[in-house]
Amino acid sequence: MNLDHLRYFVALSRTENYTQTAKLLHITQPSLTKAIHSLEAELNIDLFQKAGRSVTLTPAGKVFASDVESALLLLDKSVTNIKRFDQQKAPIRIAALRTLSIKWLPDIAQRFLQLSPHAAVQFQFNTDTGLSPDILNGLVDCKFNPNFLTNWSA
Structure with a gap:
């Protein structure tokens, strides 16, 4: 079964008019007729x-x-979901001393983004209190204070 034929069938079932449906689908009326006859024959x-x-x-x-319309909606939703999954950005979490996060760290991140323009990443910077022990403990515990996160996306 051809997905296009199923889509044509659903469109024709709504309009109940070959000419109107063909115009709506931007196909010729004979193409629509042939697709529907093919589906009926199958x-x-x-x-x-x-x-x-x-x-x-x-x-x-x-x-x-009714069944085909439901199935096509589910299929379209699934395709949309999988495309979104591919477009999600991987987080890169960086904790740094405030003295490094002012100039050095943004320069490094920007250079990475320039060298990897198609990388799907999201930088998350955390300076928290700015004290080394707090930063180290946060890294060990995988804790990032959301109030101090800065996001840069590629």
Whole structure:
């Protein structure tokens, strides 16, 4: 079964008009007709009844339209979710003394971003109290105070 044919079927089930659906889908009417006939042949059942220039769904077509529409929505949602997953940025958490975080650390981060323009990273800087023991303890405990985080994204 062709996904495009299923999408065409759902669109036609909404409009019940070949000409209008073909325009909506930016395809030719013969292409739409062929796709629907192909789908009906594969299923070995009529999905539409002709009614002059328009069509209406058969009882089987109504059931199929509802199920296909739900399945396509779920499929589209899944594709969107997986694309978002790929676009998520990996966090790089850096804790530093305040004296280093003023000039040296931003320069290093900016150089990294320039050398790796396609890196999907997000820098999170933490200076917390600025005292070495607090920073070291935070690194050991994997604690980052969100009030002191600065985000830079590539």
